[in-house]
Amino acid sequence: MSARDHLARGAPMLRVENLSKHFGGIRAVDDVTFEVNEGEILGIIGPNGCGKSTLFNCILGQLQPTDGRVTLGGEEITGLFPADLNRRGVSRTFQLLQVFPNLTVRENLILAGQEHVGSMMSRLFGPRDAGLGTAAEKMIGFFNLGHLADSKAGGLSYGQQKLLDAAMAFMAGPRLVLLDEPAGGVNLTMLASLKERLRAINREQGATFVVIEHNMDFVMSLCDRVIVMAEGKVLATGTPDEIRADPAVIEAYLGH
Amino acid sequence: MDQLLQLVLAGLATGSIYALAAIGFTLVWQTSQTINFAQGEFVMLPAILVLAAVKFLHLPLPAAVLLATGAFLLLFGFGFKKFLVDPMLRHGVLPLAIATMALSILMKEGAKDGFSAEAQQFPSLVPDGAVNLFGATLSLRDIAIFIVAVVAIVLLQLFVTRTRTGRMMQATAQNPDVAKILGIPTEQMILLTFLINAGLAVLASFLISPIYLAKFSNGEVIGTAAFIAAIVGGFNQVRGALLGGFIVGLVDNLAAAYVSSAYRAAVPLALLVLVILFKPEGLLGRKEERTV
Amino acid sequence: MTPPSPLSRLDLNLLVLLLGAAILWFVPAGMKSYGIYVISFWLVMSIAAMGLNLTLGYAGLKSLAQAAFLGIGAYTTALMTAKGGIAGPVWSWPLAFLASGALTFLAGILLGFPALRVKFHYLAFVTLAFATLMFLIFRNEQWLTGGVYGFPNIPRPTLFGVKLLNDLAFFRFLLVVTLALSVAMWWLLRSPWGRAFMALRENPLRAASLGVNLRSYTLLAFAIGAGYGGFAGALYAPMVEFIDPAPFAISASFVLLLTVVVGGQGYFLGPFLGAAFSYVLPEMLRVTGGYYLLVYAALVLALLLVSPQGLLGLVEKLRERRRVKAAQAMRDASKVMLEARP
Numbered sequence: 001m002s003a004r005d006h007l008a009r010g011a012p013m014l015r016v017e018n019l020s021k022h023f024g025g026i027r028a029v030d031d032v033t034f035e036v037n038e039g040e041i042l043g044i045i046g047p048n049g050c051g052k053s054t055l056f057n058c059i060l061g062q063l064q065p066t067d068g069r070v071t072l073g074g075e076e077i078t079g080l081f082p083a084d085l086n087r088r089g090v091s092r093t094f095q096l097l098q099v100f101p102n103l104t105v106r107e108n109l110i111l112a113g114q115e116h117v118g119s120m121m122s123r124l125f126g127p128r129d130a131g132l133g134t135a136a137e138k139m140i141g142f143f144n145l146g147h148l149a150d151s152k153a154g155g156l157s158y159g160q161q162k163l164l165d166a167a168m169a170f171m172a173g174p175r176l177v178l179l180d181e182p183a184g185g186v187n188l189t190m191l192a193s194l195k196e197r198l199r200a201i202n203r204e205q206g207a208t209f210v211v212i213e214h215n216m217d218f219v220m221s222l223c224d225r226v227i228v229m230a231e232g233k234v235l236a237t238g239t240p241d242e243i244r245a246d247p248a249v250i251e252a253y254l255g256h
Numbered sequence: 257m258d259q260l261l262q263l264v265l266a267g268l269a270t271g272s273i274y275a276l277a278a279i280g281f282t283l284v285w286q287t288s289q290t291i292n293f294a295q296g297e298f299v300m301l302p303a304i305l306v307l308a309a310v311k312f313l314h315l316p317l318p319a320a321v322l323l324a325t326g327a328f329l330l331l332f333g334f335g336f337k338k339f340l341v342d343p344m345l346r347h348g349v350l351p352l353a354i355a356t357m358a359l360s361i362l363m364k365e366g367a368k369d370g371f372s373a374e375a376q377q378f379p380s381l382v383p384d385g386a387v388n389l390f391g392a393t394l395s396l397r398d399i400a401i402f403i404v405a406v407v408a409i410v411l412l413q414l415f416v417t418r419t420r421t422g423r424m425m426q427a428t429a430q431n432p433d434v435a436k437i438l439g440i441p442t443e444q445m446i447l448l449t450f451l452i453n454a455g456l457a458v459l460a461s462f463l464i465s466p467i468y469l470a471k472f473s474n475g476e477v478i479g480t481a482a483f484i485a486a487i488v489g490g491f492n493q494v495r496g497a498l499l500g501g502f503i504v505g506l507v508d509n510l511a512a513a514y515v516s517s518a519y520r521a522a523v524p525l526a527l528l529v530l531v532i533l534f535k536p537e538g539l540l541g542r543k544e545e546r547t548v
Numbered sequence: 549m550t551p552p553s554p555l556s557r558l559d560l561n562l563l564v565l566l567l568g569a570a571i572l573w574f575v576p577a578g579m580k581s582y583g584i585y586v587i588s589f590w591l592v593m594s595i596a597a598m599g600l601n602l603t604l605g606y607a608g609l610k611s612l613a614q615a616a617f618l619g620i621g622a623y624t625t626a627l628m629t630a631k632g633g634i635a636g637p638v639w640s641w642p643l644a645f646l647a648s649g650a651l652t653f654l655a656g657i658l659l660g661f662p663a664l665r666v667k668f669h670y671l672a673f674v675t676l677a678f679a680t681l682m683f684l685i686f687r688n689e690q691w692l693t694g695g696v697y698g699f700p701n702i703p704r705p706t707l708f709g710v711k712l713l714n715d716l717a718f719f720r721f722l723l724v725v726t727l728a729l730s731v732a733m734w735w736l737l738r739s740p741w742g743r744a745f746m747a748l749r750e751n752p753l754r755a756a757s758l759g760v761n762l763r764s765y766t767l768l769a770f771a772i773g774a775g776y777g778g779f780a781g782a783l784y785a786p787m788v789e790f791i792d793p794a795p796f797a798i799s800a801s802f803v804l805l806l807t808v809v810v811g812g813q814g815y816f817l818g819p820f821l822g823a824a825f826s827y828v829l830p831e832m833l834r835v836t837g838g839y840y841l842l843v844y845a846a847l848v849l850a851l852l853l854v855s856p857q858g859l860l861g862l863v864e865k866l867r868e869r870r871r872v873k874a875a876q877a878m879r880d881a882s883k884v885m886l887e888a889r890p
Contacts, residue, residue: 060757083761094757098753099754102554103555103743103747103750104553104555111740111743111760115761120764123740123741123744124739124740125739128739152553293802344852355849355856357802357806358849358852359849361799361803361848365842369838487673522680525677533665536670
């Protein structure tokens with residue numbers, strides 16, 4: 001079953017309604033509305049400063065939106081703190097490297113899942129790996145990090161850390177994953193592997209993805225649907241093919 | 257009423273000394289993220305150095321003052337930056353802060369073992385008299401301390417805002433990266449803040465020691481007061497440190513009179529905790545946008 | 549090959565701990581009571597430092613109040629065991645020990661709350677304020693603590709019907725308790741909690757995005773660290789049999805912080821090494837007369853300049869350098885071999 005079939009059948013997982021964020025007089029995000037269906041991979045693109053990072057931060061509780069609503073599976077999540085969001089099944093990766101450098105790859109992965117199983121007490125008196133040993137092992141294999149499982153994450157190459165960062169986002173079996181420039185700074189060989197892994201895990205876990213990315217080829221070949229933002233507003237929405245042919249998008253990217 | 261007036265004046269006098277220490281503290285914090293846990297010892301030591309120069313080198317007092325000032329600026333202005341702050345800062349703010357803790361013990365023990373464990377008289381420039389004002393008896397020394405400290409702070413403020421060097425220093429303090437791009441010799445400017453810090457400490461030392469006597473353990477009280485003043489006023493502001501200094505000095509003196517003397521030391525700390533909990537950016541500080 | 553992570557090193561650390569305890573059981577047999585006192589003192593301060601190492605070294609929260617927790621534990625134990633004790637000679641000390649831990653744990657939670665609101669240097673000052681307040685209480689509330697005149701006649705615990713008056717017997721008792729507390733800390737650090745504490749230090753923002761409850765873990769790191777201070781106090785009081793406020797002053801909290809840093813913060817065995825440096829070394833330096841604190845401070849400064857990660861950090865750095873050098877030598881050797889080929 002391809003991701004396109006999901007698109008036809010899936011119910012909306014994430015709804016963003018009339019979301020705005022103003023900094024003083026600047027409307028970084030201006031009345032943005034869109035939906036992401038269950039299992040869908042949605043890409044958000046746009047020139048620098050178009051507001052996509054601010055939009056991300058508002059959805060993720062890093063910034064309080066000035067106006068508007070965000071719902072997850074019908075439940076309002078506007079302005080919730082990152083940890084609360086995470087416990088409701090929202091997971092993310094970061095633009096800049098955000099792994100725990102002094103923990104090993106395996107420990108990073110177990111940490112990423114441990115707060116979602118058992119209680120505080122079972123986390124103290126229960127098994128050391130919180131019962132996630134097998135899951136971590138599987139994730140390590142899935143992202144081809146086997147030979148590095150017991151190395152400190154801080155000693156990994158940039159691309160490897162990016163893979164680990166992505167793998168961590170999937171440890172808790174999230175409903176929604178927001179990926180902030182997953183391809184940034186990753187070399188070409190690693191990029192192909194990253195894209196293929198993300199597609200595979202999307203099929204396997206059935207999670208919904210929202211991806212911010214500058215790398216056009218990466219977005220167009222990964223995503224089911226793409227939103228183009230400019231000056232804080234949604235400029236166009238459509239399949240990658242529709243977006244490529246949209247005159248407004250061509251104008252926004254090439255016109256100036 | 258006249259007792260209150262005396263207390264307020266005494267509070268402003270000690271407060272202005274705390275302000276000197278607190279301003280130095282914020283300056284080195286701004287330019288090089290140094291939380292100097294030895295700041296109190298910086299104020300303790302110059303007076304001890306003067307007395308040591310008189311005692312061991314048999315110098316006349318003015319020569320001793322000059323020598324002590326020069327030695328202190330060299331050691332704890334230049335040397336402190338060059339040999340402690342620069343090498344430690346590469347490893348982060350915390351290791352540096354902890355190193356200054358060790359330095360504070362070193363300075364305190366050095367003063368005790370190298371000079372004296374007893375409190376020593378320190379000569380005052382102003383005679384120990386009093387004037388009557390609105391029916392209150394006001395100490396001449398308190399008035400003199402207040403005036404000298406405030407004049408010094410005003411001069412510093414004029415230097416920072418009115419001279420080219422001062423403005424370059426301010427730019428460095430506010431944003432070293434941008435300052436560097438603008439072609440400001442940031443290294444020299446940072447060194448200048450350390451020298452100013454040492455200079456303010458020397459002045460504070462000479463002002464406070466005639467009242468409290470020169471003793472190796474003086475730094476504990478002064479250091480704590482300077483931290484509190486800096487935080488209460490707003491960590492990134494010279495104006496804030498000034499205001500904080502006066503507030504701590506006043507609270508300190510009023511608490512000594514109206515609260516049990518046993519818990520006097522706890523009152524400014526209570527003030528500190530309240531400010532940290534309810535206005536952590538300090539009274540004059542700017543609030544920063546939430547990032548988490 | 550990268551160096552092992554602090555958590556994966558823990559199993560080896562336990563081995564060192566057990567071996568060390570076995571050796572220490574026999575070491576002081578022939579010693580005079582002063583020697584036994586010095587190593588007893590070392591163990592007690594190691595426990596206090598171990599607590600602070602959790603708060604500072606693993607969870608990255610700066611506390612300047614550890615000596616105050618030591619004091620709370622010591623005075624609680626003194627009050628509960630002196631003059632016959634609250635529950636007779638057998639049960640008074642165990643009860644006091646638990647009460648000391650519980651009380652400081654609660655105090656740690658209270659003190660942890662500001663940690664949730666403010667970070668960085670502010671937290672150090674909040675704990676500094678608390679430590680000052682506690683010191684004033686120890687000094688001023690004479691009816692309770694004896695004030696500057698001190699609290700005399702604190703009895704030694706009684707074990708299996710035998711009062712541990714003999715210094716060697718008390719030392720061995722202390723050793724067993726230290727081992728038990730160390731193993732408990734070891735368990736804690738290798739559990740998922742230990743991982744969460746480290747995450748808190750390394751990157752709180754990322755930790756929160758992974759569902760780590762910053763509030764709970766911050767409070768726990770503070771409270772457990774404080775609790776170890778209380779336990780150490782409960783052992784300190786019967787060891788010296790007389791307490792006054794001096795060892796619980798601000799400067800004592802500073803020295804405890806230096807102890808953790810000197811040993812190597814975030815290293816499981818760091819507190820033991822640090823406490824040896826801070827509390828055993830000065831005893832040896834007593835031959836230098838009154839200058840030992842001066843020498844101690846100078847040594848700490850010198851060490852920090854060379855290795856801000858403390859003694860164990862220095863060891864790791866040297867080992868790392870040797871490994872790099874060995875790898876370089878191997879590369880050079882293979883290069884020579886390649887070049888030697890026609």
